[in-house]
Amino acid sequence: MSMTAEQAEWFAQTVTRLVDNVGEAVLGKERVIRLTVTALLAEGHVLFEDAPGTGKTSLARALAATVQGSHSRIQFTPDLLPGDVTGVTIYDQKTQAFEFHRGPVFATIVLADEINRASPKTQSALLEVMEESRVTVDGTTHDVGRPFMVLATQNPIEQAGTYRLPEAQLDRFLIKTSIGYPDAAATVRLLSGATVRDRSAALDPVITTKALREMADLATTVHVEDAVLEYVAVLAERTRQAAQTRLGVSVRGAMAMVRAAKVWAAADGRPYVLPDDIKELAPAVWTHRFVLDPEAEFSGATAEEVLAEVIAAVPAPQHRAGVPG
Known part of the structure; x- marks a missing residue:
């Protein structure tokens, strides 16, 4: 069953409330917040490539507070072990049984700070949980629950002592973006309230995690025409065929686009996806x-330039027969 126009209108209003609420803690960054909320509702993860001090921790805390969820922060360092992320099994002498102690990954919003500073072995500990929302420790599987999102950060400036994220892990991030520094007006507002260390602490929840799960399920019912699906498939294929690329958009990447586009459309009040x-x-x-x-x-070629060339070369579908509403 496809989303109705009334459901799309409610969805858009709720997303606006979520974005506005988070925006009380992260000033002047509406688009970044909207992208992050889109990833949350599409049940994906976000990679931020930013310099320190741009508000990534504040964004994670504000988002968790807005959806009435839990929040954890993992500072990735070269000596961090996989068990420090997922949790460990410890023998309890009193009960004479092994007991699993959950790691910080068991939270609604997990901030993986400077993820590229940890060893590849520790980075890989996130692969299963990011893809399947569960971890396996000593042969036992533990679900992290829904909603669940990883907000990972990496510093684009300092590369000494870091480990580049492998393509397989990058492909598991639905969105990569940058918060960047606030504009002058937002900076003045921040400075005027400099005594408030954590703006997210004052936020009231807008929605429960249960309602958020229902929104995520509702977003999957947004209609996508076959012509739009073909458009996504052709674009992905062209990125792989481009002379400037060794590796383009994978099938997982194309599927991620469709999931994100469904949420983006619903957040705009439409029960159907457009090529735009x-x-x-x-x-x-x-x-x-x-x-x-x-x-x-x-x-000097960049991924952004290559993508722009591909989009310009592939005509978007114009026919809208069968679109609801």
């Missing part, structure tokens, strides 16, 4: 999945 939704989301959803050819990269 794909174009709007493409930089955030796809560019981090590219691996450029070394010669093209040396020549």
